Amino acid sequence: MRNLDFTPLYRSAIGFDRLFNQMEKSATNANVGYPPYNIEQQDDNHYRITMAVAGFADEQLDITQQQNKLIVRGTREANGETERQYLYQGIAERDFERKFQLADYVKVVGAEMENGLLHIDLEREIPEEQKPRKIAINGRHLLESE
Incomplete structure (x- = not known):
């Protein structure tokens, strides 16, 4: 790398x-790369994170936003199943925790599961006082109006 x-x-x-x-x-x-994910910018203020979480049910996933950090956890519970003996194991069956650093004013607005993909929708809401504003130079703008 x-x-x-x-x-x-x-x-x-x-x-x-x-x-x-x-x-x-x-x-x-x-990160170790599990689970794989995409980050998509839908427009200037809307984003979507898509994670491949095949094998996890909704109740096994936890999504938390703490200030500017998004944490997605997947926890597989032992169902009393006996230990399996694999000849080849290509499907990861393990717990995970994936952290994303969010920019200021970005918040999670929704999440949904579809065909083994977890979609997390994000939106940036800039407060009115933080938006750009016009500045008059040397008060010229004020003198012309008098």
Whole structure:
């Protein structure tokens, strides 16, 4: 795996230190890849995470949002089944925990299971006071109206 050096970006990006640190951390501590997932951007403010969770029932999955972190857990309960002896086991039957770092103002708006895929819908809601606004230069805007 390639190591990315974000050092040149620190000089031209102000206030993004945390973002670059998280990117470096995720590049070095890559998840094991289970379960596989997709992240889809549907438009500027809507996203969808799709996870392949075949073999898990709705009640075995737990989705939690804590501040800017989304945590998805899958727990398989032993049903009193006897230990199986596999000649080849290509289907992972194990518990998992997958964490996603969410940007500010992103929240989970829904989740659904369909054909072994867990879809988690996310939406970014920027507060009115955080949206861009026009700034008058040297009060010129005020003098012209008088």
